[in-house]
Amino acid sequence: MIYIALPDSKPRLLPFYLAMEEYIAHQNHDDDCFFMWQVQPTVIFGRNQLIENEVNLDYCKAHHIHTFRRKSGGGCVYADMSNIMFSYITKDENVNFTFNKYINMVALVLCKLGIEAKASGRNDILIDGKKVSGNAFYHIPGRSIVHGTMLYDTNMENMVGSITPTDEKLVSKGVKSVRQHIALLKDYIDLSLEDFKTFVRKNLCNKELMLTAEDIVGIEDIEQEYLTREFIYGNNPRYTLVHHHRIDNVGDFEIRIELKNNLIKEVNIMGDYFLTGDIDNRILKPLKNVPFEEQSIAAALPEKVDDIIMNLQKNELIKMILNS
Numbered sequence: 001m002i003y004i005a006l007p008d009s010k011p012r013l014l015p016f017y018l019a020m021e022e023y024i025a026h027q028n029h030d031d032d033c034f035f036m037w038q039v040q041p042t043v044i045f046g047r048n049q050l051i052e053n054e055v056n057l058d059y060c061k062a063h064h065i066h067t068f069r070r071k072s073g074g075g076c077v078y079a080d081m082s083n084i085m086f087s088y089i090t091k092d093e094n095v096n097f098t099f100n101k102y103i104n105m106v107a108l109v110l111c112k113l114g115i116e117a118k119a120s121g122r123n124d125i126l127i128d129g130k131k132v133s134g135n136a137f138y139h140i141p142g143r144s145i146v147h148g149t150m151l152y153d154t155n156m157e158n159m160v161g162s163i164t165p166t167d168e169k170l171v172s173k174g175v176k177s178v179r180q181h182i183a184l185l186k187d188y189i190d191l192s193l194e195d196f197k198t199f200v201r202k203n204l205c206n207k208e209l210m211l212t213a214e215d216i217v218g219i220e221d222i223e224q225e226y227l228t229r230e231f232i233y234g235n236n237p238r239y240t241l242v243h244h245h246r247i248d249n250v251g252d253f254e255i256r257i258e259l260k261n262n263l264i265k266e267v268n269i270m271g272d273y274f275l276t277g278d279i280d281n282r283i284l285k286p287l288k289n290v291p292f293e294e295q296s297i298a299a300a301l302p303e304k305v306d307d308i309i310m311n312l313q314k315n316e317l318i319k320m321i322l323n324s
Contacts, residue, residue: 003205004035007212013081014039014068016219025089025143025221033089034204036197038081038241041155043162045076046136048270049231049266050254053142059161071230072147073251073310074123074136075272084197086133088146095127096287096310099123099137100143106150109203115188120207121276122249122280122310123148130183136273152185152193186248239266243323250311253318262292267321269309277308283317297321 004024018035024033043065046089052111054076054102055067065078079085086106092098110117110125110132120126133147156175191199212218224233240254246252251273258266267287269279286300297318305314318324 001032001034001205002029002207002209003201003309004033004150005210006066006217007210011040013066013223013227015041015223016220016222017085018068018070018217018226019222020145021087021089021145022140022222025140027143029089030091031207032091032198033209035087036082036200037085037087039085040078041158041162042068043076043078044068046072046074046272046275047071047138047275049076050270051274053254053270054163056106056162063158063161065158065162067232068226069234070136070147072138072145073272073274074134077134077149078154080155080158080290082155082195084150084152086148086200087133089140090146092144094138095137095144099146100136100147103133104289105110105134105204106148109200110185112203113191113199113261122251123155124230127183127188130181132183132185136274150185151182154184171187180241181226188230189291197298215297219254239268241323243320245313245320245322247316250309250316253320255323257292257321259292264288264292264297265288274310275308276306276310279308283309287321292322294318294322294324 020035041064043055044059049068051057051067057067057109060067074117088102090098100119102148103123103125107119107125108115110127115127117125117127118131122180124198125130133145133150135147137146156179160175160178185196188201189196193227240259241257244253245255252271253273254270256268256270257264264287265307267284269284282302287297290296301314301317303314305317
């Protein structure tokens with residue numbers, strides 16, 4: 001696997017690294033690619049999440065925490081310079097296979113350090129039953145991109161406060177609760193953060209590609225989309241119906257529907273689910289101008305939807321849309 005290196009160590013905003021993943025994915029590398037990165041305090045939320053539902057914007061503003069959206073699904077995470085972000089780009093197009101392969105690959109590296117790490121659930125790596133890494137993925141034609149956190153250490157108050165109420169008692173209580181459910185690598189290994197990064201790199205990669213000044217310009221061009229207000233905050237008009245659902249091993253959903261004369265004029269599916277296919281062209285667009293009743297909705301949807309939204313069955317989607 002190729003390690004992608006930057007020619008300098010200047011601090012960059014999180015969208016630069018997301019753009020770097022895309023840029024690398026569009027290059028025709030036969031080998032898989034990997035790189036690590038760190039950012040100043042930042043909250044990053046999933047492609048299909050509403051920022052006002054997930055992020056405490058007042059807390060973030062008061063504590064100088066950046067907020068950005070990514071193109072992968074999944075939930076909201078906090079990152080800072082005391083933890084590490086991993087990015088993995090592969091030409092494998094089977095997203096489920098790629099995701100599982102990557103998570104198990106990272107867990108194996110931790111095991112080489114004497115840590116009993118295990119892949120778990122939809123997207124986590126656990127140590128002693130506690131989460132040390134959460135991951136998300138998305139697909140572009142010909143490439144799959146997986147990225148995630150690796151908790152070496154972190155500012156727990158910022159992690160909790162940026163996604164919970166700012167009341168000090170609630171934040172304090174939240175820190176204690178979250179701390180019981182997450183693992184920090186510093187408690188399990190004697191390596192410094194930098195030494196850990198070196199260990200990971202040596203165990204995952206056998207080549208290096210140093211990016212050029214021209215590459216940086218290409219990445220910065222892609223980065224501009226991530227920095228726009230439209231991408232970060234999204235376009236969320238009022239909807240006639242808003243339904244909330246949770247399906248185990250699939251995710252939390254907020255279904256927003258605009259109805260007119262009992263026809264679906266607009267529909268949006270928000271949440272922390274994982275996309276494995278084209279939701280816009282295979283689910284959202286086909287539902288426009290469809291009567292708001294079970295038979296018509298079923299006819300408009302494809303027979304299989306678990307290749308669009310990971311682990312979701314068609315009958316479950318129909319029930320969520322109808323809130324039945």
